[in-house]
Amino acid sequence: QVQLQESGPGLVKPSETLSLTCSVSGVSISSFYWSWIRQSAGKGLEWIGRIYASVGTNYNPSLKSRVTMSVDASKNQLSLNLLSVTAADTAVYYCARDKGYYDSSNSFYLYSDVWGRGTLVTVSS
Amino acid sequence: QSVLTQPPSVSGAPGQRVTISCTVKSSNIGAGYDVHWYQQFPGAAPKLLIYGNTNRPSGVPDRFSGSRSGTSASLAITGLQAEDEAAYFCQSYDTSLRIAMFGGGTKLTVL
Numbered sequence: 340q341v342q343l344q345e346s347g348p349g350l351v352k353p354s355e356t357l358s359l360t361c362s363v364s365g366v367s368i369s370s371f372y373w374s375w376i377r378q379s380a381g382k383g384l385e386w387i388g389r390i391y392a393s394v395g396t397n398y399n400p401s402l403k404s405r406v407t408m409s410v411d412a413s414k415n416q417l418s419l420n421l422l423s424v425t426a427a428d429t430a431v432y433y434c435a436r437d438k439g440y441y442d443s444s445n446s447f448y449l450y451s452d453v454w455g456r457g458t459l460v461t462v463s464s
Numbered sequence: 465q466s467v468l469t470q471p472p473s474v475s476g477a478p479g480q481r482v483t484i485s486c487t488v489k490s491s492n493i494g495a496g497y498d499v500h501w502y503q504q505f506p507g508a509a510p511k512l513l514i515y516g517n518t519n520r521p522s523g524v525p526d527r528f529s530g531s532r533s534g535t536s537a538s539l540a541i542t543g544l545q546a547e548d549e550a551a552y553f554c555q556s557y558d559t560s561l562r563i564a565m566f567g568g569g570t571k572l573t574v575l
Contacts, residue, residue, distance in 0.1 A: 374564065376510075384502075384510065384553055384566040397562045433509055440516065442498055448557050449564065450500040452521065454509040 341365040343434050343455035351462050357424050361417040361434030361455060368392070368415045372437035374451055375408065375419045377430040385430075389437060389449070390417065424462045431457040468499075468554055468567035475573040476544045484570045486537045486554030499537035500555045501530055504569075510553060514539060541572070549574045 347359035361373070375387040388398035390408040398406045405422040417434055435451035442448060469487045476482040486499055498517050502510035512521050514530035517537060527548075529540045541548055554567040 376566075383569045384555075386555075386564040386566060389562075389564070399563060400561075438515075442516070446498075448498045448516065450512065450515040450555065451502075451510075452512045452515070454511070457509050 341436060341453045343436065343453060345432060345434055345455045345458040347432075347458060347460065349459060349461060351424055351428075351460060352464050353425055353462055354423055357419075357421040357428060357460055357462070359419045359432055359434075359458065359460070361419070363415045363417065363436075366436070367412075368410055368417065369412050372439060372449055373408075373410070373417050374435045374437050374449075375417075376433045376435060376451070377428075378433070378457075379427075379430045382430075387419070387421075387432075426462050429460065429462045431459050433457045468556060468565055470552075470554060470567040470570045472568070473571045473573065475575055476541075477575045478544055478546060480544045481540060481542045482544060482572065483541075484539045484552050484554075484572070486539070486556075486567050488535050488537070488556060497532075497556050499530070499532055501528075501539045502553045502555065504551045504553065506550075513552070544574055546574045548572060 342364045344362045351357045369392040372391045374389045377385050390396045396408050407420040409418045434455045436453040437449040438452050439449045467489045501514040503513045504510040517532040518530045527542050531538050551569045551571050553569045557564050
């Protein structure tokens with residue numbers, strides 16, 4: 340059974356770096372794509388970005404200048420770093436496993452089939 | 465830029481059928497874009513409900529179904545139950561920019 344668990348500081352000061360880890364069990368982290376998604380209180384879901392076995396990343400253009408994702412295959416963990424945070428970055432952060440497929444026109448799609456429980460990060464001084 | 469638009473809320477009585485729409489407005493998502501749907505209860509993580517427009521993962525009741533036509537996708541729930549009261553989000557993928565995006569979410573209220 341695939342399980343994901345996010346961890347990291349629950350409180351980060353403005354202008355500092357938000358750093359989170361996602362521990363994966365039940366599957367090799369090197370075999371799948373992985374996404375980070377966040378959700379502000381009472382708001383919708385915001386896709387932060389995706390990584391595949393440290394080979395490639397894709398980031399939300401609105402966050403791209405501040406986001407870094409990485410994979411530690413030896414620990415089966417993902418990491419997310421978000422620089423220069425503000426109150427607007429306060430949210431529940433989720434990691435998720437992504438599965439991919441090609442449709443009939445050979446377009447490639449990904450969907451998130453397993454999610455972690457999420458971790459709340461508050462940005463405040 | 466891509467936008468997925470959902471109604472903020474829908475409601476229905478137990479036993480009824482409700483549909484939630486997801487309209488795509490994008491220059492990068494092709495006519496054959498695929499849509500996925502997630503269900504989220506308060507305080508919980510989203511759960512995959514439908515992928516690839518119409519496919520249900522194992523364990524999802526067949527009361528939930530998805531469809532796509534033109535620039536819109538829909539999630540239908542038949543035989544509405546009180547336990548279906550949740551938020552529902554659609555998601556698609558910009559195959560050119562290789563980024564995912566979510567609709568704003570729809571809150572389903574079971575009357």
